[in-house]
Structures are given as structure tokens and as C-alpha cells.
Amino acid sequence: MLAVQQLRKSFVGPDGARVPVVAVPEFQLAAGEQLALRGESGSGKTTFLHLIAGILAADAGRVEIDGVEMTALGEPARDRLRAEKLGYIFQTFNLLQGFTVLENVLLGMSFGPRGADRAHARAVLERVGLGHRLGHFPRQLSTGQQQRVAVARALANRPRLVLADEPTGNLDTRHAGEALALIREVCREQGAGLLLVSHDEGVLSQFTLRRDFAELNQAVREARP
Amino acid sequence: MTLPLIVYRSLRQHALSTLITAGGIALAAGLLMTVWRVKVESQAAFTQTSAGFDAVLGARGSKLQLVLNAIFHLEASPGNVAAADAEAIRRHPMVKAAIPIAVGDNLRGFRLVGTVPELFSSVEFAPGRKYVLEAGGRLFSIDAREAVAGSFAAQRLGLRVGSVFRPFHGLNFDPKAEHAEEFTVTGILAPTNTPADRVIWLPLRGIQTMAGHDPKAATDVSAVLLQLRTPTAGFMLDMLYNKQGNRLTFAFPVGAIMAELFGKISWFDRVLELVAYLVALVAAGSVLASIYNSMSARQRDLAILRALGARRRTVFGAVLAEAAVIGALGALAGLAVHFALYVGVAGLIRAQTGVVLTPWAFHAVLVVCPLAMTALCALGGIVPALKAYRTPVAETIAPVS
Known part of the structure; x- marks a missing residue:
């Protein structure tokens, strides 16, 4: 489902020199598989997810999603592929504050191939327990509820793969546990793969499949003295 | 969406x-x-307002001033036309109708214009439209101190049939310049949406013989409004008055003269x-x-x-x-x-x-x-x-x- 080969990304540092941030020789995730990547802050794991999602263009290497080589595509095609095949859950949720709960989900769907399906958006929000909050704005919801909107938005387009970047980082322990369970459960129901990155051992311990991003990412090792 | x-x-x-x-x-x-x-x-x-006339004959001077004064009832009169000249143009074979007007007085800023009843009985101020008096009114008699008020002037001054007023000398209102003569309103004109609505019309003799006006000019008029029999008549009269003569001004065609103003x-x-x-x-x-x-x-x-x-x-x-x-x-x-x-x-x-x-x-x-x-x-x-x-x-x- 997801195959990464010789993926490299660097940024220009303050001194003008290029600083390698991601250098992943190989990484794979099978369809429907749920895997957690352990990574400390600054280890390049968010950049890795952005490269997979096509939000950032790689310097070199391949990212293949569901048989399509993302890294060979131009930006418009990457945007289309992201809307069609991927769901993205952010640590800070990244909800659109001027839009209602239902509109946030509908907008997420509207860029995908099926378009904004109001009935399906309602059903997904019902599924995450927010059927009674459709007309609310994000600021009118609790943090936990906002995270559930983000989950609904990521899954509403029936993605093949969900990328979750520290999805419980802004939640307390109880809500973090509930949110994680919800994400995993809904992904399982829809047959979507899940690639989650976190530095929280409590979250990581929930996964059978775990990998240490520091070991995966040669850029981190190269940067070590 | x-x-x-x-x-x-x-x-x-x-x-x-x-x-x-x-x-x-x-x-x-x-x-x-x-x-x-x-x-x-x-x-x-x-440029389309002509009050139903093709041309204006007036004293020697600016054509624009003549048209503004005689058709739009703005500006001062450039001078007088002698009765003989007015009569001559009236009898000219190329002239269909000639309506003399005399100006020089006002009623609280609204212009008084002396004229003849034919203006109301025979002239169409716009195609197919003649002046109409509102119910209960009648035209002034030519020898009486009577007046017919334009609709806008009547409305602003509160004039009705039977109202009596004293004119003020000059085109601009000066409370100290009141004439002694009293005029009675005999009719109010229905709105025409033309400058005539702002005028109070008197018999020509009424304004010519008002006390204080120069008795030597008692038969003079300010201008003669003309309807011509053919358009070519205008060019011939233009030649006669403007090029060959030097006492009078013949303003023709009215619309073109106004267009000149807008051009300026x-x-x-x-x-x-x-x-x-x-x-x-x-x-x-x-x-x-x-x-x-x-x-x-x-x-x-x-x-x-x-x-x-x-x-x-x-x-x-x-x-x-x-x-x-x-x-x-x-x-x-x-x-x-x-x-x-x-x-x-x-x-x-x-x-x-x-x-x-x-x-x-x-x-x-x-x-x-x-x-x-x-x-x-x-x-x-x-x-x-x-x-x-x-x-x-x-x-x-x-x-x-």
C-alpha cells in the first residue's frame, strides 16, 4: 500500500548550508496495516509524513501509494492523489475555525473524487459521536470533540491510508486513549491503513507494529556526532 | 459548493x-x-428642449444668451427687439409662427414673462403636446392684469387661481423693488416638464406697460420665438440677420446652440x-x-x-x-x-x-x-x-x- 525508497529531503540552514532532515532508505506499510513510528521532537517525522502526503516535494527517492508513484507526479496530481487516497490528522487538529463541524468534513470531502456527500459526512460525524454538533463551530467544542471532528474529516473520503501526526499530543490521558481507540477502530472499519507518529510511550504501546524513526531515518544518524 | x-x-x-x-x-x-x-x-x-420653436430672434449679441433667456428662462436678455422688427419677422413668408416675449420682472425669484395667448393655444411645446390649463383655470386676457402660472412656480410660490401678487422689478428677487401693480392668477398650467413650468406668464402688454419700465420701450419685446416653415428657411434667415444685418441676432437651430454650450x-x-x-x-x-x-x-x-x-x-x-x-x-x-x-x-x-x-x-x-x-x-x-x-x-x- 505504501512503499518508500531512498527518500531524501533537506532544508537550507541559517548558515546557508543544506541540512538533511529525512533520509529513509526503505519503508513499507501493507494495506489496512496500523503502524506507529516513535520519534522525538526534531527527528524529522512530520517532514516524513509531509513527504508521503505530497505536501512537500522530495529531493530524491520514491513514494508509492496504492500503486501510484507520488514522487513522479506534478503538484496538481499530488494534490488530487492526496485528496483521493489519504487522510491526515494533525496534532493541532487544523480545523477551519470559520466553518461548522459539518462544513469542515464536507470541505475535506469536496476535493476528493466523490465530492461533498452530505449524507455520508453526517454518518461519519454520527460515528464519531458528533451527530448533535453538526452546526457548531470548532471554538464551541471541547478539545476532545475537535479531535473527533479532525478524525471524521480525515476518514470521510474513505482514504486508503491515514497519516496521524501526534494525534493525541493536545489531549489529556483519558481523552488521548479514547481518541486513539476511535482512530484505530474507524480505520479498521473502513479498511484504511494507519501510519501514526508519536513520542508518547502510552500511545506507542497500543500498537503491535512499532518502529523507531531515529533508526529508520539515516539523516538523524548522520547528524549525530 | x-x-x-x-x-x-x-x-x-x-x-x-x-x-x-x-x-x-x-x-x-x-x-x-x-x-x-x-x-x-x-x-x-x-439639447432637445426647444419649447416647440426652431429659432429665436433677439437683440444683437450672443446666440447662446438669447436661447438661454428665451427658451430656458435663464440669463439676462441681451436687449430689446423693436416692435417693427418683431412685426416684420411675424409677417415673413418663411415664418409659420412668431411668439413675442418680454422679460424683466420676477415674483420672488421666479421669472415673469409677457407673451401672447397664441403660445398656449397654437404652439406644441413637444410633438403632439400643447400647454393645458388645470381644471378651474383660464388664460389671461390680453388687456387685463392677469397671469397664468407654470406648475412648478405655482407649487413653490403657493399660487392658486384667484391669488393676487405684485411683481418685483428685475430678474433677481429684491424685496425693495416691488411694483405697484397687482396681478390675479387666472390659471395654473399642467406640468410640462420643461422650463416653462418655472415661469409666471403675463399678457405682453401687462409687462410692457408696468410702472417703472421705460415708456419709450413700451412696445419693444425681449425676443421673438419662431417656428419656421422649412429647415432651409433657418439658413436663409441666418444669412439675412446675422451676416447681412447687424442689429439683431437670429439663433438657429436651438438644439445646436445648446450643444455648443456643452462642447465649451x-x-x-x-x-x-x-x-x-x-x-x-x-x-x-x-x-x-x-x-x-x-x-x-x-x-x-x-x-x-x-x-x-x-x-x-x-x-x-x-x-x-x-x-x-x-x-x-x-x-x-x-x-x-x-x-x-x-x-x-x-x-x-x-x-x-x-x-x-x-x-x-x-x-x-x-x-x-x-x-x-x-x-x-x-x-x-x-x-x-x-x-x-x-x-x-x-x-x-x-x-x-
Whole structure:
């Protein structure tokens, strides 16, 4: 489902020199598989997810999603592929504050191939327990509820793969546990793969499949003295 | 639904700046449409107003002054025409009708004009339209101190059939210059929407023989309004009076003389137009500034949309559409501003000249201007739309770890 080969990304540092941030020789995730990547802050794991999602263009290497080589595509095609095949859950949720709960989900769907399906958006929000909050704005919801909107938005387009970047980082322990369970459960129901990155051992311990991003990412090792 | 929803929500989120910007555009569009229509329609109204006459014969002087005085009842008379000259033109075989008028007095600023009853009985002031008296009124008798009031003058001065007034000497109202003679109103004219509505009409003899007027000029008239039998007659009489003679002025054709006036003041029109265009440009600039300033606040939203799969051209289009919608809202409100302004300006022109502009008439500028303003605002949205287009998604939605 997801195959990464010789993926490299660097940024220009303050001194003008290029600083390698991601250098992943190989990484794979099978369809429907749920895997957690352990990574400390600054280890390049968010950049890795952005490269997979096509939000950032790689310097070199391949990212293949569901048989399509993302890294060979131009930006418009990457945007289309992201809307069609991927769901993205952010640590800070990244909800659109001027839009209602239902509109946030509908907008997420509207860029995908099926378009904004109001009935399906309602059903997904019902599924995450927010059927009674459709007309609310994000600021009118609790943090936990906002995270559930983000989950609904990521899954509403029936993605093949969900990328979750520290999805419980802004939640307390109880809500973090509930949110994680919800994400995993809904992904399982829809047959979507899940690639989650976190530095929280409590979250990581929930996964059978775990990998240490520091070991995966040669850029981190190269940067070590 | 995506684009309209994004635009609608964005406008709602920035409701105050949207309202202020649209308000500025409304004022600009309203001003632009008003300047345009007043220019075009007043020019048309003035050049088409002839009170039913082809030409005017008056004292030697400016043709424009003669037309303004005799047809529009503005300006001072350039001088008198001797009775013999008036009689000569009346008997000229190329002249169909000749109506003498005499001016020189007013009633609280409204002009008194002496004339003959034939003006009301036989002249059509517009094709198929003759002067009509309102119910209960009758024309003045030529030897009596009687008057017929134009509808606007009657309304402003509160004159009714049976009202009695004393004229004031001169064309401008001076309370100390009251004449001793009393005139009785015998009729009120129905509105004609011409300068005649601002006039109080007296018998020619009534004004010629008023105490205080020069007795030597008691048979003179201020001008003779003429209907000609053929258009070529005008050119022949022009030759006779203007080129071969040197005592009188023959103003022909009336419309062309008024068009000359507008030609002379066309620089003023151009200045007004330029000001209106500049105001429109400033309004479009305000759209640019308003949306551009809000871009830093909304860049995160745009980056989120991009992360969800929106293409660059989608966010570009959303910002452009927002600018166009602000422009369209402003332009629509501009129609209301325009009509309010136009009603005021038309009222002022009518009060000052008697020429009537119709605010509710259709004019192409009422469609072209709102469309042009919308397009101009969309153009103003290009700069912020480019900023949206270039929004760096990864840096904006989350710090790179």
C-alpha cells in the first residue's frame, strides 16, 4: 500500500548550508496495516509524513501509494492523489475555525473524487459521536470533540491510508486513549491503513507494529556526532 | 459548493472589513453612474428642449444668451427687439409662427414673462403636446392684469387661481423693488416638464406697460420665438440677420446652440469623469488592501485547505471570487446610492432650470458600471490571490520537526 525508497529531503540552514532532515532508505506499510513510528521532537517525522502526503516535494527517492508513484507526479496530481487516497490528522487538529463541524468534513470531502456527500459526512460525524454538533463551530467544542471532528474529516473520503501526526499530543490521558481507540477502530472499519507518529510511550504501546524513526531515518544518524 | 462555501464563510468571518470595503465601492459606483448619467442625460435634455420653436430672434449679441433667456428662462436678455422688427419677422413668408416675449420682472425669484395667448393655444411645446390649463383655470386676457402660472412656480410660490401678487422689478428677487401693480392668477398650467413650468406668464402688454419700465420701450419685446416653415428657411434667415444685418441676432437651430454650450464645458465633464474614475480605482485598491491585509490571518486556513487536497488554483480562485463578490455587493449597493444621488441632482436641475431628468429611466451605464466595478475588484483581488496561491503549506500548517 505504501512503499518508500531512498527518500531524501533537506532544508537550507541559517548558515546557508543544506541540512538533511529525512533520509529513509526503505519503508513499507501493507494495506489496512496500523503502524506507529516513535520519534522525538526534531527527528524529522512530520517532514516524513509531509513527504508521503505530497505536501512537500522530495529531493530524491520514491513514494508509492496504492500503486501510484507520488514522487513522479506534478503538484496538481499530488494534490488530487492526496485528496483521493489519504487522510491526515494533525496534532493541532487544523480545523477551519470559520466553518461548522459539518462544513469542515464536507470541505475535506469536496476535493476528493466523490465530492461533498452530505449524507455520508453526517454518518461519519454520527460515528464519531458528533451527530448533535453538526452546526457548531470548532471554538464551541471541547478539545476532545475537535479531535473527533479532525478524525471524521480525515476518514470521510474513505482514504486508503491515514497519516496521524501526534494525534493525541493536545489531549489529556483519558481523552488521548479514547481518541486513539476511535482512530484505530474507524480505520479498521473502513479498511484504511494507519501510519501514526508519536513520542508518547502510552500511545506507542497500543500498537503491535512499532518502529523507531531515529533508526529508520539515516539523516538523524548522520547528524549525530 | 466548495468555492461558494469558502467565499461565503470568508466574507462572514471578515464581515466588518467586507461591509466597509463594499460601502466604499458602493459610493464609488454610485458616484460614477451619477456623473455619467447626469452628463449624458442633461446634455440630451438641454439639447432637445426647444419649447416647440426652431429659432429665436433677439437683440444683437450672443446666440447662446438669447436661447438661454428665451427658451430656458435663464440669463439676462441681451436687449430689446423693436416692435417693427418683431412685426416684420411675424409677417415673413418663411415664418409659420412668431411668439413675442418680454422679460424683466420676477415674483420672488421666479421669472415673469409677457407673451401672447397664441403660445398656449397654437404652439406644441413637444410633438403632439400643447400647454393645458388645470381644471378651474383660464388664460389671461390680453388687456387685463392677469397671469397664468407654470406648475412648478405655482407649487413653490403657493399660487392658486384667484391669488393676487405684485411683481418685483428685475430678474433677481429684491424685496425693495416691488411694483405697484397687482396681478390675479387666472390659471395654473399642467406640468410640462420643461422650463416653462418655472415661469409666471403675463399678457405682453401687462409687462410692457408696468410702472417703472421705460415708456419709450413700451412696445419693444425681449425676443421673438419662431417656428419656421422649412429647415432651409433657418439658413436663409441666418444669412439675412446675422451676416447681412447687424442689429439683431437670429439663433438657429436651438438644439445646436445648446450643444455648443456643452462642447465649451466638456473639459468640466472630463474632469468630473476623471475624478469618478479615480474614485473607482481607489475603491478597487481598497479591495486589494482589505483582502491582502487579511491574508496573514487566513493563510493558515488556505494551507489547511491545500493539505486537504485543494489545488493552488482552487485557493487562488477562492480569493479572486471573494474580491469579485465584494465588488458585486458594492456595485449593487452602488445602484441604490446612484438612485438616491440622481433623485437629488435631478431635483436640483429641475428647480434651477426646469429641465426634467427621469431617475428611473434605464441607461446602459446602470449595467456596464456594476459589471466593470466587479471586474475591477476581481482584478484588485489578483495580488492577494497570488499570495494565497504561493502559500507554503508545510511551514504554515505545522512547524517542521
